[in-house]
Amino acid sequence: MNSTVALLAAVVVIVIIAVLVLRKKKSSEPGSAKSENEKPQGDQELYALGMNPISEKPIMYALTTCQHCKNTRKFLDANNVDYIVIYLDEYSGSQRSDLMEKVRTYNPRGTFPTILVPGGKVIVGFRKQLMQEALLHDAGTTA
């Protein structure tokens, strides 16, 4: 009798551990079905600015993973240009698609970086010469 109870208890413990392990594994899988509210969202002030991009500073729509965006930032930093960067890949769900739709209103191909220069110019890609012309002689530069 005692051995049966012990066996049952052992089975229950093993099942509980297995369930906990499986739940933990599932929640850590990329693309697991998290609700939109559970997914991390980027800075909400930057999101609002990205959706209504009115600023005295250049606004750069970028991706954290994009080398062209990194090179652009290096160039702007080296030239002491004061700018705002909004990383679209830090947002998810409708906020990500809303921002992408906004980028396409300025750059229909939706590529990165897309830089809005005060005054209305739009620079697409890592374009040193265009940045020099538009940013190093216009508003937004502290150089």
Add this chain to the structure above:
Amino acid sequence: MTPEQLLEHLAKCAETKGYYLHADHEHCLGTAESLLANKERYGYMCCPCRLACADKQQDSDIICPCVYRDADIAEYGACFCSFYVSKEHKDDPDFFPDVEERRDPSRGL
């Protein structure tokens, strides 16, 4: 897998197609780090220069190497990210052409 290991693997795969990784090693290393970051984030190595929609089916054309690589290298000598280059440009660390996006904007987000 480390970024260096990934670079080594991708360089071998590319050479079988007659392509090479860009001569700027820092650029390639950054791209490899981003590919691994996307693998962690989405579960697949999505192009780091494009915004994924996090749906593997919809993003299938931009999983590295993307389906546009061959056409981009044929026309510009480099892929959209300037990660893969043609034999002609394999030793030029300053070769960063402006590659036009071929992807249909209606695809993905």
